[in-house]
Structure formats: C-alpha cells, structure tokens
Amino acid sequence: MTIAPYRLGLTATYERADDAHELLEDTGLIGPVVYEEAVDELAGEYLSEYETIHMQVELTDDERSWYDEEYGIYREYVDTHEFDLWKAEGYQEFLAHTSYDSDGRRALIAKQRAEELARTATKKLDTLDTLLKRHHDDRTIIFTANNDFAYEISQEFIVPCITHQTKTDERTEILERFRTGEYSMLATSQVLDEGIDVPAxxxxxxxxxxxxxxxxxxxxxxxxxxxDERQPARLYEIIATDTMENYVSQRRREGVEAGA
Known part of the structure; x- marks a missing residue:
C-alpha cells in the first residue's frame, strides 16, 4: 500500500485480456472507474478523425484444407473434454492438460498451426499490395503478430522493419526517417504497440x-x-474468413470502436 491519501489512475487502455485490471478495485489500490471517454468522443478535437475498414480474404484451397484439418484436431479435443474456452479458466485448464496429455499437446500444436496459417494467408499479401499502392502518399504502419511475418513483408514490399530484435540505433534511425517522410511506410510486429514514441x-x-x-x-x-493536414486516419484490419480470426477480431474491437 501507499501512504498517499489520494490516488488517481490515468490510462488509455484500462481493460486487460486476463481481467487483471479488476485487481485494482479488489485490492483497494484504486477505486472504481469514475470517468471514461471513448475514442470516438475525442476524435476531431483531440485526436484525428478516423475510420476503420474490416476486410476479409479467402484461404486458398490448399490453405483451407490444411486449416480445417488442424482446426478439427484442436476442436475435437476441446469438445471431448468440454473445456469452456469462453472463460479464461477454461483455456487455462486446456493448457494444463497439454502438459501431461500427448493428445492435448497435439491439439495445442494443431491450434497454433491453424492460427499461423490464418495469420499469414496468401491473399492477405495480395490485399496488402493493393492498399500500399492506394496509400503510397500516406504514412503507413503495417502491424503483424510475429517477427517472421514482419520480415517477410519487409522483403516482399521493400519496406523497413522494426521488431524487438532491431537494435536501438537502427530503430531510432528508421523512426526518424519515417518522421521526416523519407520512409512512408514500415512493418512491425508487436514492439511498436506501446512504450515507444512513434511519429505520426x-x-x-x-x-x-x-x-x-x-x-x-x-x-x-x-x-x-x-x-496539420487534418486528414482522417484509416485503420484497416485484414482477416482470413471462416477462421479463428473472426472471433479474435470481434473480441479485440469490443468497446474500443463504435459499433464493434
């Protein structure tokens, strides 16, 4: 505990996926949320106007066949053991089984393979190519979930890439060139999500x-x-249709943007 008689918490991202934010209230460190304002309410005055565009791409025939096979292995195991994956406790129970059950480990590997296939779907790159050509005069950041895909995009489209493996001096130089407009786009994994000052x-x-x-x-x-340009910002989200990404997309947008 702290000796301060009054405490104020300020954050742009209060909720956590593991519900750990609830501990702030449960432990008495900070009381309940007393005021919050949505992104849409700040747009136009304190933030840029923006729009979100959600795009879906089909898996190729080979990708679909492989995805369905791997996802089927995962779902069969989960359904057989009746894990409630809608709750964090249910997923933790599933992970616990994978530590001693060979079928559980195979199911986990199958899930990871299916997720990776959806994340790196071939037609995502085709759609990305179209968007980069459309926004060649804009300042664009391409977000991925892992380093390998970020590097693949960097090589395919000849754009600079920043990951947690990028040395500090190199990262600083890339971001400075992005700020001045020498670089109009860059690819990244999760390292730029927070904690680093990124030019507009x-x-x-x-x-x-x-x-x-x-x-x-x-x-x-x-x-x-x-x-200064006051032009609206655009956030594109490209997901593989009829995959786990549909659920992932819906979950992460809830409560962040209007109508999600």
Missing amino acids: ANVGIILSGSASKRQYAQRLGRILRPT
Missing part, C-alpha cells in the same frame, strides 16, 4: 494480432495523433 502516421494495416483490446487500442492510437 495516418494509415494502419493490421494483418495479424491477438484478441487483446489493449493491443487493438494501442495500434489504433498510433494513427490518431493530430496533424
């Missing part, structure tokens, strides 16, 4: 990510810094 961008493209509202809000925030 007006286009964000999410190719993959978690179900975390916190991560989604941070990525949206990267394109909402007001600029």
Whole structure:
C-alpha cells in the first residue's frame, strides 16, 4: 500500500485480456472507474478523425484444407473434454492438460498451426499490395503478430522493419526517417504497440494480432495523433474468413470502436 491519501489512475487502455485490471478495485489500490471517454468522443478535437475498414480474404484451397484439418484436431479435443474456452479458466485448464496429455499437446500444436496459417494467408499479401499502392502518399504502419511475418513483408514490399530484435540505433534511425517522410511506410510486429514514441502516421494495416483490446487500442492510437493536414486516419484490419480470426477480431474491437 501507499501512504498517499489520494490516488488517481490515468490510462488509455484500462481493460486487460486476463481481467487483471479488476485487481485494482479488489485490492483497494484504486477505486472504481469514475470517468471514461471513448475514442470516438475525442476524435476531431483531440485526436484525428478516423475510420476503420474490416476486410476479409479467402484461404486458398490448399490453405483451407490444411486449416480445417488442424482446426478439427484442436476442436475435437476441446469438445471431448468440454473445456469452456469462453472463460479464461477454461483455456487455462486446456493448457494444463497439454502438459501431461500427448493428445492435448497435439491439439495445442494443431491450434497454433491453424492460427499461423490464418495469420499469414496468401491473399492477405495480395490485399496488402493493393492498399500500399492506394496509400503510397500516406504514412503507413503495417502491424503483424510475429517477427517472421514482419520480415517477410519487409522483403516482399521493400519496406523497413522494426521488431524487438532491431537494435536501438537502427530503430531510432528508421523512426526518424519515417518522421521526416523519407520512409512512408514500415512493418512491425508487436514492439511498436506501446512504450515507444512513434511519429505520426495516418494509415494502419493490421494483418495479424491477438484478441487483446489493449493491443487493438494501442495500434489504433498510433494513427490518431493530430496533424496539420487534418486528414482522417484509416485503420484497416485484414482477416482470413471462416477462421479463428473472426472471433479474435470481434473480441479485440469490443468497446474500443463504435459499433464493434
């Protein structure tokens, strides 16, 4: 506990996926939320006007066949053991089983393979190509869930890339060139989600990510810094249709943007 008689908590991303934010109230460190304002209510005056565009791409025939096979293995195991994956406790129970049950480990691996296939779907790159050509005069950040995909995009489209492996000096140089306009786009995994000052961008493209509202809000925030041009920012979200990404997309957008 602290000796301060009064305590005030300020944050742009209060909720956590693991519900740990509830501990603030339960432990008495900070009381309940007394005031909050949605992003939409700040847009136009304190933040840039913005729009979100949700795009879905089909898996190729080979990708669909592989995805259905791997996802089927995962779902069969989960359904057989009746894990309630809608609750954090249910998923933790599933993970606990994977530590001693070979079928459980196979199910976990199958889930990870299915997720990776959806995250890196071939047609996502085709859609990305179209968007980068459309926004070639804009300042664009491409968000991915892992380093390998970020590097693949960097090589495919000849754009600078920042991951947690990028040395500090190199990262600083890339961000400075992005700020001055020498670089108009860059690819990144999760390292730019928070904690690093990123120059103003007006286009964000999410190719993959978690179900975390916190991560989604941070990525949206990267394109909402007001600029002299006052042009609306755009956040694109590209997901593989009829995959786990549909659920992930819905979860992370809840309560962050209007109508989600």
